[in-house]
Amino acid sequence: MLRKKGSELLKDREVLLDLDPTGETHAAECYGSLQNGGFIPARYLTAPADDDDDDPIYIHCEKPATPPAPPPGNYFRDGQTKIDYVLVWEIKSRRKRRAQGKGRGEAEDEEELQAAQEESRSEKRKAQVARWRDRFIQNIQSAGLLLEKEETSSAKKTIHYLKLSAPWDVLVYYAEELCLRAPLQAQPHPDFNTSARVLQKLWMPNVMADFVPNRPVDYYTCAFRKSKMEKFLGSEDHQNYFSITQRHRIVYEILARTVYGKRKHAEVGAARLLNEGAFKAAFPLHEGPFELPDYEISPDQLNKRQILYHYWARWSKWYKYQPLDHIREYFGEKIALYFAWLGFYTAWLLPAAIVGTFVFVSGIMTMGSNTPAKEICESGGHYLMCPLCETCKPWNMSDICPMAQVGYLFDHPGTVFFSVFMSFWAVTFLEYWKRKNATLAHHWDCMDFHEEEEPPRPEFAAMAPAMEENPVTGVKEPYFPEKARISRMLTGSMVIVIMLCVVMIFLVTVIIYRSIVSVMMYETGSSVLRTQAGNIANISSSMVNLALILLMGQVYTALAEQLTKWEMHRTQTQYEDAFTFKVFIFQFVNFYSSPFYVAFFKGRFVGYPGHYGTLFGMRNEDCGPGGCLIELAEQLFIIMIGKQLINNVQEFVIPKVKAWRQKKALASVKKAQGGLEPQRWEQDYELVACEGLFDEYLEIVLQFGFITIFVAAFPLAPLFALLNNWAEVRLDAHKFVCEYRRPVAERAQNIGVWFIILEALSHVSVIVNAFLIAFTSDFLPRLLYRYKFNSDLHGYVNFTLAYAPPSYNYSSHGMCRYKAFRDENGSYTLVYWELLAVRLGFIIAFEQATRLAT
DSSP: OOOOOGGGGGSOGGGGGOSSOOOOOOSSSOSSOTTTTEEOOHHHHSSOOOTTOOOOSOEEOOOOSSOOOOOSSSBOTTSSSBOOEEEEEEEEOOHHHHHHHHHHTTOOOHHHHHHHHHHHHHHHHHHHHHHHHHHHHHHHHHTTOEEEEEEEEOSSEEEEEEEEEOOHHHHHHHHHHTTOEEEEEEEOOOOOOHHHHHHHHTTOOOTTOOOOSSOOOEEEEEEOOGGGGGGSTTTTOTTTSSOHHHHHHHHHHHHHHOBOSOGGGTOBSHHHHHHHTSOSEEEOOOSSOSSOOSSOOOGGGSOHHHHHIIIIISGGGTTSOOOHHHHHHHHOHHHHHHHHHHHHHHHHHHHHHHHHHHHHHHHHHTGGGOHHHHHHHHOTTSSEEOOSSTTOOOEEGGGGHHHHHHHGGGSSHHHHHHHHHHHHHHHHHHHHHHHHHHHHHHHTTOTTOOGGGSOOOHHHHHHOSEEEEOTTTOOEEEEOOHHHHHHHHHHHHHHHHHHHHHHHHHHHHHHHHHHHHHHHHHTTOOHHHHHTHHHHHHHHHHHHHHHHHHHHHHHHHHHHHHHHHHTOOSSHHHHHHHHHHHHHHHHHHHHHHHHHIIIIITTTSOEETTEEOEETTEEOOOOOTTOHHHHHHHHHIIIIIHHHHHHHHHHHHHHHHHHHHHHHHTHHHHHHTTTOOOOHHHHHHTSBOOOOSHHHHHHHHHHHHHHHHSGGGOTTHHHHHHHHHHHHHHHHHHIIIIIBOOOOOOOOSSOTHHHHHHHHHHHHHHHHHHHIIIIISSHHHHHHHHHHTOTTOTTHHHHHEEEOOHHHIIIIISSOEEESSBOTTSOBOHHHHHHHHHHHHHHHHHHHHHHHHO
């Protein structure tokens, strides 16, 4: 095993970016464990790069007849050196290809020659990748990491596991550079659980409470300084002073900064090598299995992963408090804050779901008292309505009796109250989350974490053209000109605008599709299809729209990732915020454009008989017989619930399919091992790579938009969101504990740019709900009619209908009616302008009341 002197670590950190490091010759001719039999001689590591060199990269020495078994736990073979990280790569056997070559003989036709040339290019590519891997290993060796290699083989391939460990000197050096927190003094655990305190005061049992063993110790901490080492608690215990997650973070930083090729090509970091195929995986190890042992064991003897599984990730714990301190200790503050926010949001959905369900049930109970629906159902042939298309026939309003009754469920006084309630709920929820977030950040000692403390991103450091002094830390860092970055961001913004235009094109396509389907239903001659044509067209188009939404979302996310990399953001936080903003702007338009169209534009540009507005030669869409709100509710139900179901199925099925494929690919290697118990690194290699939190946040934030922006049309949205999130918490917990490789712990003081997006959505929801009630709902027309004409709404249906102009009536279909406030000449009546004034006044009053209340 190679160990680097501590004094060498004080060199400038640019050594990590040096492709040809100079220094002392390595004392040993190998890295890794000779007992395992695999090593790279130093002469190959230090040899000058030669792209045409075909010498073998891996040389194997004789293995002992009976190699000693590795010690239990995440340790090197000496049983003392901790494994902080594992790099994995695979090498396929060449025997099969050579045998095939001999079988062909000398007769090769043109196709075989072409195949041979392709194989030659493939071999050159593999040789290049192998050289990159060797240079990378050499440079992390120069950075001071301890290395040990294990391998498992079968007839088809050999899997190499390179175990990495950071010695004490490396940990101390990088702990100061990364501003890791060091403990000063232990403190008692504060009680932050408001609901538990309330139930305790009321002398009520708390079924949500659960005793979780081995709660992490809480410390007063400060930024680590080597010069103040003796002041820190436990500094004399070099083996256990740094936590497992801190060790992971330090090794990850070394791997992320180490260059393996040309700096100007950004050939830097293990992540890039993973994309190039030099490594198959790079991950820290889980702390043992998650399954509970078969024998009786004390809860205090469970490992951290078993505790999280038994007390958190199981479905039977759906009603228990989340052990946030344990999650933070195992996965870091960033993941712990996500689960804290998701749990807090889910708890706040409970009162919203109760109120929304009550509003919906009250609508069902009062359907019989809906006077306008009664008038429609009892009208018979009294109201002859104008044709809904050029080739259609007039129809009687009594035909839409069922839709008029159902439409009342989504458009009655209770939905107005609920939209006001949800506007207050959204703003209040965010204010209380800020308090909860500040409490957790203080408790976890990450309130003073700022992105200025973050080191530059490895890709940024590799491609930045200059070095300048950081005004905060005073250290010289890679620098990229601000003007060049702004220019790139503007270019990226133009790409976003183009993609948004593509979304609008798809929206117009769906509108045309809906119009064609409606006309086809009208022309069938069936009274059932004619009255349900709007619903059939709306439901089918919503399904088509959902498919287009999901497809466009996948395409744009990949594009946004490349754009954000090109913009050269200095820190990882800046990079993630820019990427999040791009994707959310697109997804906002992608998901909400169709509901916005139905709520505010559909039926507004229809015109009137004889003067209909057209789009591509077809009459503009009008709202269905039940009104636009019921169509909006249908769209929200299909898009919101459909997306949640698809996401949950994906989250449940895809990790299992990926794990099954990974286990199948490793089956031959496991079979060659016989009955040997697989080691921890082999078991973790069979797991799925962690994909981060972006998709999880995006899913829930889009859901937040659905339940706040359009809640006036869909009172049951909070209930469906609550049911989804109860499952979401356990699905995500099970993925992170059981199915994902362990992610590197990251610090964070809040949920980042997602909170800004949530605040923007809460403000948008107030405006949208005000306009929705004012212009889409029949609440204000009914209120005006009650005040001016009849408090019981008798005659309201006739009040909302206008007569078609005489020229249209006598030349085509006789005396027909249509829904509008117009006179016989098609001009707006005085009632229309009175109603417009009432609507604008309601919007102003609604917004001011919400602003004063918050």
